[in-house]
Amino acid sequence: MSLDFLSPVILGLVLDATLDTLWMVALSAAIATLIGLPLGVFLATSGRGELFAAPAANRALGFVVNATRSTPFIILVVAIIPFTRLLVGTSIGTKAAIVPLTIAAAPFVARLVEGAIREVDAGLVEAARAMGASPLQIVLKVLVPEALPAIVLSLTLAIVSLLGFSAMVGAVGGGGLGDLGIRYGYQRFMPDVMALVVVVLIVLVQLVQSTGDRLSRRLNKRLRHA
Amino acid sequence: MxxxxxxxxxxxxxxxxxxxxxxxxxxxxxxxxxxxxxxxxxxxxxxxxxxxxxxxxxxxxxxxxxxxxxxxxxxxxxxxxxxxxxxxxxxxxxxxxxxxxxxIGMIFQHFNLLSSRTAYGNVALPLEIAGVAKPEIRARVEPLLDLVGLSDKRDRYPAELSGGQKQRVGIARALATRxxxxxxxxxxxxxxxxxxxxxxxxxxxxxxxxxxxxxxxxxxxxxxxxxxxxxxxxxxxxxxxxxxxxxxxxxxxxxxxxxxxGQESGRALPAIVRDRLRPEVQPGGSAVLRIVFRGPHATDPVLSQISRELGIDLNILSGSVDEVAGRPFGTLVVGVPSDPATLSRVQVFLAQRGLDTEILGHVS
Known part of the structure; x- marks a missing residue:
């Protein structure tokens, strides 16, 4: 096996691709959180007899979320090309890839946040109501702070999934590690590049996961700290 | 007074x-x-x-x-x-x-404290909800923690507190809005x-x-x-x-x-009596009678009066003198010869002195 992949050119390509991946994932994760967090809170609190009871809206949103999540990512990428073009002016490239990534991740985040919020003890909501808290105060002062450790873990999971999704956006000319791996590693028969790409992805996932775990543990006051 | x-x-x-x-x-x-x-x-x-x-x-x-x-x-x-x-x-x-x-303050069986907030933070919560200003919150929470004896646990999270301490936080929280x-x-x-x-x-x-x-x-x-x-x-x-x-x-x-x-003092019968208790009269046996002494009669020496004045001997099976709501209250469970005449003389005697009686059953 040659050591060609250590050449400055190859290393430069991998570095560029890593930065592309990082910024695609970071930006889409951030926007997906901004959209998914409130949607998740709404999903968790709008059922019949709940804080913001709106069963019809709850069902409608639930349907949209399910529909988005059941569409294979690669199909989603292609299917929303007109929308992507409308939003960022182009359907090709890294910037354009952020749109489908966000749209795929937001419902995922919403479901995860919903689960985290539903895990909060109903007794706490009752206590807050007994104190005279408004529904919004209950969300901001009780539900979200109490669910925060679980929400952080959910976001970690979403970011890891986005790293995987981002490998597919090469199909529409999005850059990043996945694209590099396919074009050089597969199409140009450079298995060493492929291997390097995989190693970088593994390292990224490890970093994201361990950071998320650590942050969540720090926020979780339910555990006794020595 | x-x-x-x-x-x-x-x-x-x-x-x-x-x-x-x-x-x-x-x-x-x-x-x-x-x-x-x-x-x-x-x-x-x-x-x-x-x-x-x-x-x-x-x-x-x-x-x-x-x-x-x-x-x-x-x-x-x-x-x-x-x-x-x-x-x-x-x-x-x-x-x-x-x-x-x-x-209206409320406290709960499972305390319902926020795990993400310290004792201080939990007591402060109802005040934050009511829109009280920070310095005022501080001025109110500290004395409350003092009142419930938890000043030294101010910065502890619920997971670090015992059940009793958690309920004290719950009480302080319930009192926060006065x-x-x-x-x-x-x-x-x-x-x-x-x-x-x-x-x-x-x-x-x-x-x-x-x-x-x-x-x-x-x-x-x-x-x-x-x-x-x-x-x-x-x-x-x-x-x-x-x-x-x-x-x-x-x-x-x-x-x-x-x-x-049933489980309260003076009402639970000793097992040895309870197991032998029958609903019907036992020939030659005794009736088991509960005498309740309330307030001023709680310490009356009625048993010796009965044996002296009626010539009937009672057999003490269990008894206690206790206090309920600050007033003395006694119960005595006695065995009385179960022939109807004797039994009714005892009951009349006790009723005349304002004592309540209840026949619990009979033993042989």
Whole structure:
């Protein structure tokens, strides 16, 4: 096996691709959180007899979320090309890839946040109501702070999934590690590049996961700290 | 002056109107699925006098949880009214109801503290919700932590506190908005007996010193006995007995009340007697008679009087002298020769001296 992949050119390509991946994932994760967090809170609190009871809206949103999540990512990428073009002016490239990534991740985040919020003890909501808290105060002062450790873990999971999704956006000319791996590693028969790409992805996932775990543990006051 | 008038709440003079009044309250839950509508409460009329402690006792499912939740509008009655401090809570909604809730504190069986907040943060929560300014919050929370004896646990999270300490935080939190009424929902049911005792002492002192009206629900007579002035016994959504704690303890009228009192002092029979007890007369045996001594008669030497004046010897099976609601109360279980003449002479003699008797059964 040659050591060609250590050449400055190859290393430069991998570095560029890593930065592309990082910024695609970071930006889409951030926007997906901004959209998914409130949607998740709404999903968790709008059922019949709940804080913001709106069963019809709850069902409608639930349907949209399910529909988005059941569409294979690669199909989603292609299917929303007109929308992507409308939003960022182009359907090709890294910037354009952020749109489908966000749209795929937001419902995922919403479901995860919903689960985290539903895990909060109903007794706490009752206590807050007994104190005279408004529904919004209950969300901001009780539900979200109490669910925060679980929400952080959910976001970690979403970011890891986005790293995987981002490998597919090469199909529409999005850059990043996945694209590099396919074009050089597969199409140009450079298995060493492929291997390097995989190693970088593994390292990224490890970093994201361990950071998320650590942050969540720090926020979780339910555990006794020595 | 007697113990009743020791420290009067500040507003006691204002009116004789009760702190909480239930007027013909019923609560029915609508049918779900195949089952019919469920009636949780029915025909509840109950007053909680200002500055008093009223205990509601009932088994699980009797409706006591629903009853207490009507007071702060966590449940809405299907009919009737719940009036707290002159305000008909059942007719309120939205911001007005939230306002009223701030004048009603509540503590819970499982404490319901936020795990993400320290003891201080938990006590501060109702004040933040009420929009109190930071410095004012600080000025109120510190003395409350002091009051419940947790100043040194100020920055501890609930996970680092014992059950009793958590409930103390719960109590401090319930008092933060300076409520007039405190609702206690099985507040000691998850605690061990010793911790229960200390929490009940704390509630009693809060009632005494702050003049706070307390409505508590429980399934334990010992809780009622430790803190309540009045007791209501609830069974299948209805109040079956209601009165002064001493009266209900010493002269229970309803079967449910008696069964709750079963484990209380003076009412439990020693196993050796209980196992031999038969409902029918045992020829040549004895009737087992419970004599209840209330208040001024609690220490009367009636047994020696009976043997002296009637010439009948009684056999003491068990007995105790105790105190309920600050008044002495004794019970004595004796064996009396079971021939009807002797038995009735003993009962008449005791009745003339104002003592209650109850035939529990017969032993051979």
């Amino acid at each position: 007697n113990a009743q008038t020791r420290i009067e709440p500040v507003e006691a003079v204002a009116s004789a109107e009760p702190a909480i009044r239930f007027e013909g309250v019923a609560k029915t839950y609508p049918a779900r699925g195949a089952g019919g509508a469920v009636s949780a409460l029915c025909g509840i009329d109950l007053d909680v006098p200002r500055g008093s402690v009223l205990g509601v006792i009932g088994r699980s499912g009797a409706g006591k949880s629903t009853l207490i939740r009507l007071v702060n509008g966590l449940e809405i009655p299907s009919s009737g009214r719940v009036v707290v401090d002159g305000i008909d809570v059942s007719s309120l909604g939205g911001a007005r109801l939230r306002q009223v809730r701030r004048s 409520p007039k009424v405190l609702l206690s929902d099985e507040a000691t049911s998850a605690l061990d007996p010793e911790t229960t005792r200390s929490i009940l002492d704390l509630l009693a002192s809060i009632n005494r010193e702050l003049g706070l009206t307390i409505l508590l629900i429980t399934h334990e007579m010992s809780v009622i006995r430790a803190v309540a002035d009045h007791v209501a016994v609830i069974e299948a959504g209805r109040i079956v007995e209601h009165g002064d704690v001493f009266d209900v303890f010493t002269r229970p009228k309803h079967e449910t009340t008696r069964s709750f009192l």
